[in-house]
Amino acid sequence: MPRHPAPPADDGHFSDNGRSFVVNRPDTSHPLINVISLGTYGVAVAQTGAGCSWGRTPSEPVTKCSPRFTRDAGGRALYLRDEKTGRSWSAGWQPLRVRPQSYECIHGVGYSLITSRTEGIQTQWLVFVPYEEPLEVWRVRIRNTSPRPRSLTLWTGIEWASDEVVADGEIPLVHGEGRILLAGAGLKGRGPGSDGVFFHSANLPVKAHAMDRRAFWGAYGSAEDPESLERGRYIRGGEGRGPLASLCLPFALKPGEERSVLFTVGRAKAQSEAILKARKFQDFAQVDHAWIRTQMVWDRYLSSVNVETPDKGFDLLVNTWLKYQALSQGLWGGRGPRDFRILLLLDPQRIRREILSRAAGDASASAPIGETPWPLLMMDYLKETGEAAFLRERISSKTTLYEAAARAIRALADAPPNDGVALSQVLSDWAEMTSWAVEEGVLPSRERETVGRIRVEASRRKAGAAPREGRGEVSLHLLDAAIQERRAGDAWEIFRRLASLSTRGEPPPLFAPERTEGNAAPPSTLFQACMEGILGVIPSWRGLRIRPCLPPAWKGANLRREFRGALCDIRIRRDPSQPSSFQEIRLNGRRVPGDLLPELFGRSNKIVVAVGRAR
Numbered sequence: 001m002p003r004h005p006a007p008p009a010d011d012g013h014f015s016d017n018g019r020s021f022v023v024n025r026p027d028t029s030h031p032l033i034n035v036i037s038l039g040t041y042g043v044a045v046a047q048t049g050a051g052c053s054w055g056r057t058p059s060e061p062v063t064k065c066s067p068r069f070t071r072d073a074g075g076r077a078l079y080l081r082d083e084k085t086g087r088s089w090s091a092g093w094q095p096l097r098v099r100p101q102s103y104e105c106i107h108g109v110g111y112s113l114i115t116s117r118t119e120g121i122q123t124q125w126l127v128f129v130p131y132e133e134p135l136e137v138w139r140v141r142i143r144n145t146s147p148r149p150r151s152l153t154l155w156t157g158i159e160w161a162s163d164e165v166v167a168d169g170e171i172p173l174v175h176g177e178g179r180i181l182l183a184g185a186g187l188k189g190r191g192p193g194s195d196g197v198f199f200h201s202a203n204l205p206v207k208a209h210a211m212d213r214r215a216f217w218g219a220y221g222s223a224e225d226p227e228s229l230e231r232g233r234y235i236r237g238g239e240g241r242g243p244l245a246s247l248c249l250p251f252a253l254k255p256g257e258e259r260s261v262l263f264t265v266g267r268a269k270a271q272s273e274a275i276l277k278a279r280k281f282q283d284f285a286q287v288d289h290a291w292i293r294t295q296m297v298w299d300r301y302l303s304s305v306n307v308e309t310p311d312k313g314f315d316l317l318v319n320t321w322l323k324y325q326a327l328s329q330g331l332w333g334g335r336g337p338r339d340f341r342i343l344l345l346l347d348p349q350r351i352r353r354e355i356l357s358r359a360a361g362d363a364s365a366s367a368p369i370g371e372t373p374w375p376l377l378m379m380d381y382l383k384e385t386g387e388a389a390f391l392r393e394r395i396s397s398k399t400t401l402y403e404a405a406a407r408a409i410r411a412l413a414d415a416p417p418n419d420g421v422a423l424s425q426v427l428s429d430w431a432e433m434t435s436w437a438v439e440e441g442v443l444p445s446r447e448r449e450t451v452g453r454i455r456v457e458a459s460r461r462k463a464g465a466a467p468r469e470g471r472g473e474v475s476l477h478l479l480d481a482a483i484q485e486r487r488a489g490d491a492w493e494i495f496r497r498l499a500s501l502s503t504r505g506e507p508p509p510l511f512a513p514e515r516t517e518g519n520a521a522p523p524s525t526l527f528q529a530c531m532e533g534i535l536g537v538i539p540s541w542r543g544l545r546i547r548p549c550l551p552p553a554w555k556g557a558n559l560r561r562e563f564r565g566a567l568c569d570i571r572i573r574r575d576p577s578q579p580s581s582f583q584e585i586r587l588n589g590r591r592v593p594g595d596l597l598p599e600l601f602g603r604s605n606k607i608v609v610a611v612g613r614a615r
Contacts, residue, residue, distance in 0.1 A: 020108035026093030034107035037332035045112040047105040049092015061161035077157040088229040120146030130290035135266025144253035160243040181245040199274040200245040203282035213242030308558040326524035375405040383539040388440040436541035488614040492551035543598040552614035566600035582612030
């Protein structure tokens, strides 16, 4: 089939408001993949329409998945067929790769939208994951832009994750129009999350359906060349070989006419739940409501912190994309570290519940690979909230949260050395937290005796320790050193390389996993480097510490965030007449000595920080 010429180096651009990335051709130089998840279900959508789906984590796959999302292929496809000419093409570019007359993919916050026009038919394919639902919704619009009536069929292809999936059957939807295809998600005892029901549904009349690969692809076909599309009908006699779900829907469109259809793909605990969810999302009103609610949830997460600096690329990263990708890709999407600390600013109560849950289930410092050990999460939570009494909360009839955390920290200290720099910082933080909690009256004074011993151990661990290998981790170590030494120019150059910021003031498309995998810091760590390193706004046990390290070219920066129930409007201004060591803070017009705000005086606070010239 015809292909595009070699793609240019510039694969797309951000929209004017920075809330979406626009791709104007399908065959980009590398896959651009949007990972969409709010914690109950997740999808990965490439700019070609290919992708995969999973449950709460990628360890619970729903469709065939590409490992770590670095390959442009997956377990979903949407095809169209002209019944008069027999020609067929994909709504996205994959898997048939027919040259479109026009093509656009928008990767947005919580959704992907592909609009293409082929053979005089315009297709708009929206994919999103509704908040708190175990499924994905496809809203597909088909418009006849040609001057003649068209007879079309729309075919779906969902390749289930495991060959052990067993087709359960098809069930008519309300009024006997649409169809739900059900499949058992595995056999009990095959591992966590192995049992359940996969489902795929449509809300319009279905011409036919298939529930195995052979019935759709044929004996020697594939997703790229399904025999059914050539024949215009499914092939019977597949006998359930190779689990797949496919629906075929007929459309007759006059010139200029448009039709819409809803599809769902999901995973439920039981057949009854699968039927209930599929029926719910056959209703356009329910889908519209879920869309608005989901966008409101994303807006709430992303609006919790806002910065304004001379560098618009930096602003886009901090205000939208680092937060979105740390949550959707990292925390819930399973790509990169599952760093819960990103939620400290966005949803601290969710962090609180996570700490209590993990402390009750495991009184050790262990954590799944890539996750922050819960005692460290607890210390960061206390820095952000100042809720010292949290340490006295009981996780059992005999154990407080502090006692469980102390045992976990001791186990961590007694373990064989792994990362001396990180462990020494953990022990230092634990000693400082203990001193603070004693001062706050939530721990007995005898706990002070342990502080000295912990600090000695922290110093011993730090001596001679080297940073971990890996370009991203070494760069983070160098960035931290430059910030501590107030070398603003060096710090900015290191950060700019880590974040792949261009000199044109635009961040890179953060949808290309192979560009950064193993080389750069994860989004959650980059976000922390922006907030606490470059902007220097650092939560601490005793208040909010402000020590900016602005790039030399910046004359100032603005930041809005909440801290312990108070809104902080922080304005940083550079005074080139002052030495580089100069800093002055005014809180609501009153000068504050040092760099620590021990308390905020009102619900809304204006904080002005004057800094000297950069080093």
